[in-house]
Amino acid sequence: MAADRTHVQPPAGSAPPVLGPGQAVLSGEVTIIVALAGQPNVGKSTVFNLLTGLGQHVGNWPGKTVEQKTGVYRYNGTTIHLVDLPGTYSLTANSPEEVIARDYVIQAQPDVVVAIVNAASLERNLYLVAELLPLSRRLVVGLNMVDVAAAEGVSVEPQVLEAALGVPVVPMSARRNEGVRELIETVDRVARGEIACRPNLPEIRADHRQVLDEIHALVAGCVPAPYPADWIALKLLEGDVEVTAMMRDRCLPPERWEKVHTILMAHEDAILSVASGRYEWVGRMIRAAVIHPRAGQITLTERLDRWTTHPVWGLLLLTGALGLVFWLTFAIGTPLQELLDTVLLGSLSSFLTTALSGAPAWLSGLVVDGILGGAGTVVTFLPILILFFAILALMEDVGYMARAAFVMDRFMHLMGLHGKSFMPLFLGFGCNVPAVVGTRIIDSPKARLLTMLLAPLVPCAARLAVIVFLAPIFFAGAAPLVALGLIAFNLFVLGVVGALINKWVLRGERAAFIMELPLYHRPSLRTIGIQVWQNSSEFLRKAGSLILVMSVVVWALASLPNGDIQTSYLASAGRALEPVGALMGLDWRMLVALLSSFVAKENAIATLGILFGTGEAGVGLGSALQSALTPAAALAFLVVEMLFIPCAATVAVIKQESKSWIWTLMSVGMLLGLSLAAGILVYQIVRGW
Amino acid sequence: MLETLLKLLGDGGVRSYRELAAALSVPEALLEVMLEDLARRGYLRSVAEQCGSKCQGCHASLCGVAGGGKVWVLTEKGARAAAA
Numbered sequence A: 001m002a003a004d005r006t007h008v009q010p011p012a013g014s015a016p017p018v019l020g021p022g023q024a025v026l027s028g029e030v031t032i033i034v035a036l037a038g039q040p041n042v043g044k045s046t047v048f049n050l051l052t053g054l055g056q057h058v059g060n061w062p063g064k065t066v067e068q069k070t071g072v073y074r075y076n077g078t079t080i081h082l083v084d085l086p087g088t089y090s091l092t093a094n095s096p097e098e099v100i101a102r103d104y105v106i107q108a109q110p111d112v113v114v115a116i117v118n119a120a121s122l123e124r125n126l127y128l129v130a131e132l133l134p135l136s137r138r139l140v141v142g143l144n145m146v147d148v149a150a151a152e153g154v155s156v157e158p159q160v161l162e163a164a165l166g167v168p169v170v171p172m173s174a175r176r177n178e179g180v181r182e183l184i185e186t187v188d189r190v191a192r193g194e195i196a197c198r199p200n201l202p203e204i205r206a207d208h209r210q211v212l213d214e215i216h217a218l219v220a221g222c223v224p225a226p227y228p229a230d231w232i233a234l235k236l237l238e239g240d241v242e243v244t245a246m247m248r249d250r251c252l253p254p255e256r257w258e259k260v261h262t263i264l265m266a267h268e269d270a271i272l273s274v275a276s277g278r279y280e281w282v283g284r285m286i287r288a289a290v291i292h293p294r295a296g297q298i299t300l301t302e303r304l305d306r307w308t309t310h311p312v313w314g315l316l317l318l319t320g321a322l323g324l325v326f327w328l329t330f331a332i333g334t335p336l337q338e339l340l341d342t343v344l345l346g347s348l349s350s351f352l353t354t355a356l357s358g359a360p361a362w363l364s365g366l367v368v369d370g371i372l373g374g375a376g377t378v379v380t381f382l383p384i385l386i387l388f389f390a391i392l393a394l395m396e397d398v399g400y401m402a403r404a405a406f407v408m409d410r411f412m413h414l415m416g417l418h419g420k421s422f423m424p425l426f427l428g429f430g431c432n433v434p435a436v437v438g439t440r441i442i443d444s445p446k447a448r449l450l451t452m453l454l455a456p457l458v459p460c461a462a463r464l465a466v467i468v469f470l471a472p473i474f475f476a477g478a479a480p481l482v483a484l485g486l487i488a489f490n491l492f493v494l495g496v497v498g499a500l501i502n503k504w505v506l507r508g509e510r511a512a513f514i515m516e517l518p519l520y521h522r523p524s525l526r527t528i529g530i531q532v533w534q535n536s537s538e539f540l541r542k543a544g545s546l547i548l549v550m551s552v553v554v555w556a557l558a559s560l561p562n563g564d565i566q567t568s569y570l571a572s573a574g575r576a577l578e579p580v581g582a583l584m585g586l587d588w589r590m591l592v593a594l595l596s597s598f599v600a601k602e603n604a605i606a607t608l609g610i611l612f613g614t615g616e617a618g619v620g621l622g623s624a625l626q627s628a629l630t631p632a633a634a635l636a637f638l639v640v641e642m643l644f645i646p647c648a649a650t651v652a653v654i655k656q657e658s659k660s661w662i663w664t665l666m667s668v669g670m671l672l673g674l675s676l677a678a679g680i681l682v683y684q685i686v687r688g689w
Numbered sequence B: 001m002l003e004t005l006l007k008l009l010g011d012g013g014v015r016s017y018r019e020l021a022a023a024l025s026v027p028e029a030l031l032e033v034m035l036e037d038l039a040r041r042g043y044l045r046s047v048a049e050q051c052g053s054k055c056q057g058c059h060a061s062l063c064g065v066a067g068g069g070k071v072w073v074l075t076e077k078g079a080r081a082a083a084a
Helices: A044-052 A096-107 A119-132 A146-151 A158-165 A180-191 A206-219 A229-237 A241-251 A254-266 A270-289 A295-308 A313-355 A361-380 A382-397 A400-414 A422-427 A432-441 A445-457 A461-504 A525-544 A546-559 A569-576 A578-582 A588-596 A603-611 A621-628 A631-643 A648-658 A661-688 B002-010 B017-024 B028-040 B076-083
Strands: A030-038 A056-060 A067-075 A078-084 A112-118 A139-144 A169-171 A512-515 B013-016 B044-046 B071-074
Touching: A030 A044, A030 A096, A030 A119, A030 A180, A044 A056, A044 A067, A044 A078, A044 A112, A044 A180, A067 A180, A078 A180, A112 A119, A112 A180, A119 A139, A119 A146, A119 A270, A119 B028, A139 A158, A139 A180, A158 A169, A158 A270, A169 A180, A206 A229, A206 A254, A206 A270, A229 A241, A229 A254, A229 A270, A241 A254, A270 B002, A270 B028, A295 A313, A295 A400, A313 A361, A313 A382, A313 A400, A313 A461, A313 A621, A361 A382, A361 A525, A361 A546, A361 A603, A382 A400, A382 A461, A382 A525, A400 A512, A400 B013, A422 A445, A432 A445, A432 A648, A445 A461, A445 A648, A445 A661, A461 A603, A461 A621, A461 A631, A461 A661, A512 B002, A512 B017, A525 A546, A546 A569, A546 A588, A546 A603, A569 A578, A569 A588, A578 A588, A588 A603, A588 A631, A603 A621, A631 A661, A648 A661, B002 B017, B002 B028, B002 B071, B002 B076, B013 B017, B017 B028, B028 B044, B071 B076
Parallel strands: A030 A078, A030 A112, A112 A139, A139 A169, A512 B013
Antiparallel strands: A056 A067, A067 A078, A512 B071, B044 B071
């Protein structure tokens, strides 16, 4: 049936109809009632407006605040009273709209029901048709938006669909006013009995068919007219709230209701079976009549996914992709950072030292060593962060990040960490705060608390930024490998602790996730730009507030009481910790940098900038650190930084979500112990080589 | 079909739309409708419900991690139905 271009002229000045059941007069001048059903946004109102034009009557459905639209259209000697039913997804009592639509179809018994469906997404639309068919045997399907479907590469064969459904199907495009006349002609012929409808109805599983028959037998004779008894039995089996209340409270004698209730209780799974029957029916219709999208695009995504989601190759690709991210960041971003550090920061430092030569020494120290040496140093790694976030945003925008999550879960699964804890933990790669909040998806309180303990072990973006800054300083060309190794080590620790928790606390409980893997597509520069801008501005905002304040505090503690850093309060406090630091080859300055990262991870850089005196012209933090630390100590520092206590924001949200100081302190204590133990172990092993 | 879908999920682990759609011999679009239906009936929950929590201190929001795709998880009710 081709969609010929025809134009329907809306009738002018038609009187608003007053409709009720059984108004059709099928002799001579024929008057019929036609109900327009469909989901929201399928073009149902467009069809209605096109046909009724100014002859519409708008009011409310009796006793409801839902809008009712009716109108009249005359065609070939037939006066058609059109009723625009509320847009609904099904005919179960999920919403007032669904109750109105089905009550109208059952009680008013329109002569014809027209189901408008969207040809571009029949999968979403046919469920309603499956529910309409048992209620109205005179049904016409308006296959709307065939033009949109064609543009999306979806082709629907109306004749095949018609044969599969057993009711007429009219292809149309309401917005182009195409096929509407054919729709009305078909409606008229169905109303006159010239076209017979022999609908193919959905079925339910055989064992539930028996149950349905039992319920049917019990309710027979008690179902009020005009409700069909088989429909009432089906809705009872489906657990429909309204139908259940009606039959229990008004129709069935108590002893008979008890029998029905007993059957329903014994077959709670039948609720799914009824819906399943409809989905199987929809699947059959789709398989019969829909030719699916552009093969090229699907094939490309499928072809790529064969590699990117493969248990082994996918993991190797992910490792390679992460390695590439680090390599690009180091290769391009690090020289830029060094340039900013030595040239810009150095020049600015010299200029300010000269400008403030007449000012009190404390003011010069505060500005040059405190603010510039601390917050200023942090700002220099903006180029690194911009690159890092741009590459990650690119991976996300092309659709790769969903595959990364998918393949990571499989990896975690291999390690035994396959509970509901995985997804919140994965979210921790962005930031540990939403990871902790994300544990809300875990129903068991115990499992939730334990997952909160694990969340800070996931290397968040801020920790990665610190690693991205420090790894090239210590390890030059080997930095990408070291960065990857650090992430792998964190995941290993996470996997071991998580597997233990899964085994002993969750007792091997397995949880499932379903992930949508969107089609790969060309990246949008605008989307990437926006993401980079948001992340960078957030970073600068943080550098200008939290990190700036902390820089001033660290500088003050490192300067008081007599301006000598070696005899300062901070040095005294730091030296108290040196016995622990000595086991990792770290002096008090590195320990203080670690402690300051509690406020925000980037503070570690700011503190190093202040304590290693990068405020002096021409001296970069990199060279100062290289001469202060052995490779073993540097690696130990990075390991501790990766596993250390999370930032204050994460600790606060752990307290908020756990509602327990004990759990919060336990989390802090566990991570402190774990990070120091790992740092000592790494230092002692690497030093021995 | 919904029962089969729940049974598949009962095995645990992560599943993609494509895997599940192939196992059920339905298009991915219909699978998505079924997942939404199961969520409406309380058998599944969308992880995206947790979106909106953005860490002020760090540089990432919660939703970007899954690359814009939807993620569903079984609820207690869903897990019971899957095990039945």
